[in-house]
Amino acid sequence: xxxPACNGEITTMSFLQDVVDILLQYVVKSFDRSTKVIxxxxxxxxxxxxxxxxxxxxxxxxxxxxxxxxxxxxxxKTGHPRYFNQLSTGLDMVGLAADWLTSAxxxxxxxxxxxxxxxxxxxxxxxxxxxxxxxxxxxxxGIFSPG
Numbered sequence: 654x655x656x657p658a659c660n661g662e663i664t665t666m667s668f669l670q671d672v673v674d675i676l677l678q679y680v681v682k683s684f685d686r687s688t689k690v691i692x693x694x695x696x697x698x699x700x701x702x703x704x705x706x707x708x709x710x711x712x713x714x715x716x717x718x719x720x721x722x723x724x725x726x727x728x729x730k731t732g733h734p735r736y737f738n739q740l741s742t743g744l745d746m747v748g749l750a751a752d753w754l755t756s757a758x759x760x761x762x763x764x765x766x767x768x769x770x771x772x773x774x775x776x777x778x779x780x781x782x783x784x785x786x787x788x789x790x791x792x793x794x795g796i797f798s799p800g
Contacts, residue, residue: 654714668714672721679725683732683744690736691729699727 654664682688694702703723712720730736732744760768762775780791 664714668718671718675718675721675725679728679730680732680744680749683730684734686734688730688733690733692727694727 655661655668656665658664699705731738731741736742755771758768758771760771762768762771765772775797779795779797783793783795784791
């Protein structure tokens with residue numbers, strides 16, 4: 654039903670708007686001090702409470718939205734004011750927007766021809782980082798390695 658299906662525009666826009674609404678509700682709830690950092694359940698409890706098995710047939714869009722809600726319901730709210738961790742902390746709203754942008758673009762950075770703006774942003778960011786550590790004129794080389 655979604656794009657690129659014929660006449661899939663309305664269904665696609667509605668589905669994506671529902672996903673964005675779910676994500677925004679999660680972000681707002683993450684900063685609510687009256688909520689828990691996590692609604693913790695042991696693995697066997699979650700396995701019994703929900704069907705996590707991969708289906709033989711594609712799920713409906715409503716089932717996918719329900720899975721999104723369920724996933725976030727039991728996720729740790731890393732943006733919560735009472736969340737502390739040595740590896741991750743907080744929720745950077747600009748970083749979140751950048752993640753959404755790069756996911757929507759769904760490109761890689763092998764060459765300038767494939768991702769001109771992303772390649773240029775990597776270039777100027779790395780040059781600035783080299784300047785910050787004292788390399789004259791930002792000379793040098795580098796590459797981002799996410800993950």
